[in-house]
Amino acid sequence: MDQSERPANGNALLTIDRLSFWYGHGKNSNATLNNVSLDVAKGEVVALVGESGSGKSTLINCIIGLHSTSAAHMNADTLRFNDIDLRSLSSREWRKLRGRHIGYVSQDPVGSLNPLLPVGDQLLEALRFFRPELGRVQARNLVLDQLRNVGFPEPQTIYGRYPHQLSGGMNQRVSIAAALSGEPELLLADEPTSALDVSVQKQVLDHLSDLVSRTGTSMLFITHDLAVAADRAERIVVLKDGHVVEHGAVGRVLGNPRHNYTQALLAAAPFLNDHAASTTQRPPLPRLDNALLQVRGLHKNFSSRDGRSIAAVKGVDLDVLPGETVCVVGESGSGKTTLARSILKLNDPEAGTILFNGYDVPTLRKADLKRYRREAQMVYQNPFSSLDLRFNVEAILREPLSVHGIGTRSEQRAEARRMLDLVGLPDTFLSRRPGELSGGQRQRIAIARALITAPRLLVLDEAVSALDVSVQARILELLGSIQRERGLAYLFITHDLSVARSFADRVYVMKTGQVIESGHASSILNNPEHEYTRLLISAAPGIMAHKKREAALSDLQPPSIAENETPLPTDEAARYLHQQKAKA
Structure with a gap:
């Protein structure tokens, strides 16, 4: 990874160097991650983007110690959080670290919530685990504040409901509130807002951004939504087939993508196109009585x-x-x-x-x-x-x-x-x-x-x-x-x-x-x-994405390109995407 686009080593909260992950042995091994290197600085927001199956969630699981199975193998030159080597922690040490120091929002909110307990009681349980000095009434009031912060204007109506009584987006917001209960230094978020409508998404992301600026919390979030990544992150890391193929400041990646795959992603991203002209022109519809x-x-x-x-x-x-x-x-x-x-x-x-x-x-x-x-x-x-x-x-x-x-x-x-x-x-x-x-x-x-x-x-x-x-x-x-x-x-x-x-x-x-x-x-x-x-x-x-991209296009010099990363002309970028899918 280009050292100029990594945080200074002393400022890194999370450091990953040459991490590989695979299943099986010998000829039967199946590599999911290959020599992945990544840093997250204190107070920094980094977005990890890539197609389905590229290894994004596997990387998050490696960071938080949820990857261990009899058939799974991980190797890394460095996997460090603050001064803690994450490669050799015991189960007891992981329990002390998770939640309080490293928070996690999973992609499946329903799977992460207990179906037998009202969501308010689950948040109360999490909050009192991290802050046992709180009385029940005081903790309940803080839970109501948590629910309000993730987009529930009347949290008391949500407190007593069970997960199955809430929509997918509502459960995701509860999951985010639970992950923030321990006030972690690093938040790992796997598609944290993919199930949310844009207005609630903005409210939740505003809350997370405020948390980062107010407390210095760092965030590494997985998203397939390039508009969200571009608006909210300082740096973007692009993962494909278990390899980091592109990384850098948001403006540089949007304005001067170096890798063919990144160009294809941007070519397919609707937020970078003119909205007014993008609505498909269709023939007149038949009568509604049909x-x-x-x-x-x-x-x-x-x-x-x-x-x-x-x-x-x-x-x-x-x-x-x-x-x-x-x-x-x-x-x-x-x-x-x-x-x-x-x-x-x-x-x-x-x-x-x-x-x-x-x-x-x-x-x-x-x-x-x-x-x-x-x-x-x-x-x-x-x-x-x-x-x-x-x-x-x-x-x-x-x-x-x-x-x-x-x-x-x-x-x-x-x-x-x-x-x-x-x-x-x-x-x-x-x-x-x-x-x-x-x-x-x-x-x-x-x-x-x-x-x-x-x-x-x-x-x-x-x-x-x-x-x-x-x-x-x-x-x-x-x-x-x-x-x-x-x-x-x-x-x-x-x-x-x-x-x-x-x-x-x-x-x-x-x-x-x-x-x-x-x-x-x-x-x-x-x-x-x-x-x-x-x-x-x-x-x-997408609004901030446009501004960052325009700034990059006006300020940055054409980047140096590795021989195996020759950019495609604009009209070929979309074709690259289809060629890659055909090979799959």
Whole structure:
């Protein structure tokens, strides 16, 4: 690593030098990380970016000592936190270090929370563990402050809820609050805001930035969102196939990327393009009286812990036409997922109608419901929870075909191979289990499973939020191609306005269970009428990225390039991305 772009050694809080990690032995070994070197200075924010499966989460696990298995091996010339050698700590020493000195926010918030305890009690337990001198009342008030700091304006309504009663974004915010309970010197964050809408994302990132500036906390965060990395980090480290291929100050990396892969990532990043011109121009839509899906006056309530009725969806009207893409956007907890689950009859609404291609969905039973679920499939927000950990990928993909009596065993296997190819994965993945896959790879398996029954409607709940920009671009391109071939309709639940901008025909904006604005994507995103929609758009990351990039382009001299890192011309950068995927 170029020493000019590393912190001075005496100022480094975390130092990694030539770290390698692999599974197996000899010829059967499988390297995940190769000679990775990285530093994080005191009070510095470093972003680690790279595609799904590049080794980002593995590196975080090595730093925090969660990598040890009988088949796993790690070697590093240096792996040091402050004056502590992390290579040889005992379990007792790790327990003293984790939480109090090194905090960790995992990619899967549901998996990191106890399903049997209200989230407030879990935060209370963590806080009193680190600060045993606190009384229960004092600790509870601090927990309410923690919840308020991560975006809950009325934390007392969240305190008594269980994880399953909260949305994915809400659970992620609770997970972040828990990680900050010990006031760590270093925070390791694995996709800390990928499940959050832009307004809450900004609030949480503002809180983390304030923590860094106020206390000198350092942060190493994994993100596939280059806009977030560019806005919030001081330096960016790009990881590909277990190797650091690019590193440096944000402005330099954005303005003068040295490696072909970094150029491809930037070419696929929508935040660096002109927003006003990026909304896809589409032909006029057919009349709404031809709707494939029609929702009218939908209401869905849930009961709180104290018996109160909470309205999750309030009087929603929505239409999806054949071959159309509709995006539902809104903050975490606005009712987006509840709406999607009601449409697929995964919960029963209190009032309203849902009509799909002649089906009266709330009244469907047995054989009719089975036929409906073949035609309307869902890709869930959390692929790790939605995939059976006991099954390998082949069994996961064949299961829907078996349930619906489609094809012989050999035909089902051939279709499973075809679907893997469709989502950009090799057929060697057929024998793997979900636990052996990265988050992005699991999501692609979930998409393949949903498509395998050839549905007419695909409901995607944050289906690309966990994917890096290059894979996200590939998946969206894939979904667009399938839509054109099959006339498939998409109902996209997303907090990512760049996805809505580039992919949607029409957009519905939800807040507190209600649709507050709807219309053509270009109209809503370029000329919003509602104040909340304007707030969402203004909170989208990328503004600081533009400024840093412009400063770099005006101030930096052309960088020296290694022979194996000859940059591609701009018009070839995107082609490089597809070539790399084809080799996978």
